Amino acid sequence: MGTSIGAWDRTARRLETIHATALWLVLPEPAGSPEPSRPPEPAGGASGEAGAGVLLRGPSGAGKSDLALRMIATGTARLVADDRVVLWPGKAGHGPRLACPEGLAGLIEVRGLGIVTLESDEWVTGALAADPGEGPSPHCPPLLLVVDLVARSEVPRLPAPDPAHVAGAAVPRIRLHAFDLSTPTKILRAVSIARARAEGTAADAGRDGLGPPARRSSKAWVS
Template structure:
């Protein structure tokens, strides 16, 4: 098992790992995704376990169901996604570090390689972009040029 300073969110059993330093917008993006129908997996720390060639994110027991909302406090327990499969990694970065048409990237752990994207979490369209990226990573929507081409 690997413990990461990250957050994770899931939609219909498919999870996304949000990577970024403290204050980069992980919890803010999780909050907006929750209001778009996604489910919380973990906030602030994510425990990853490899299982049958897949990575499964979860919250450490002490943080299960908890979400930190800057300026308001710690909320929960909230309903969480149980045993989702990690499908995509989003590196949260300043807008200036997001290329217009990126080259495909990947992220690996425990011998499992996953597609990775760069995302500015504070953009109004960040939740929609993340959903589109997850659909592309799952092969549901073709990408002609960019991160999944």
């Protein structure tokens, strides 16, 4: 049975902005999926492609923008926001959605080059933050995975599920080293698993470190 992973909390009074990098990953539709997990008519060259939101977190120099740029260059991701990300809280039972602050759309900081403007097919146009009363743009992707970027020695070999708590929701989280060659592939595989679980189509035994899909508790995120 399919599960909506893009619902938002219409009672929200404010939006949270965090220091991170957000991506919209391009994924093939799973076989038998009853409902595509793509924003309606997404811009930024992503039309007709399924995808999901990923949040890259880590201290300055951890490789957030570098990893994002590599994934964008291979065509597996589009940029939502770099350095600052706006979070739309999901309603009870759903994860948050990702948006870009005004004035930062299509911009990414590239160490050694400075602030770079991406090509129109490399970022998700329309994934902009708005007044909470207006609701998120349909281009704002649902957050399915948090990736905490750590030193190579801190990447666990067999991690236990350890969700990140983002905008009132428990979101599957993994820890990876940004500069390992396999990191983009691991992220794509993790998102595919997380999306299948969110949509109720997963056939795995759940022995990985992702745990259950992103879910917000019934407790209100804002008072």
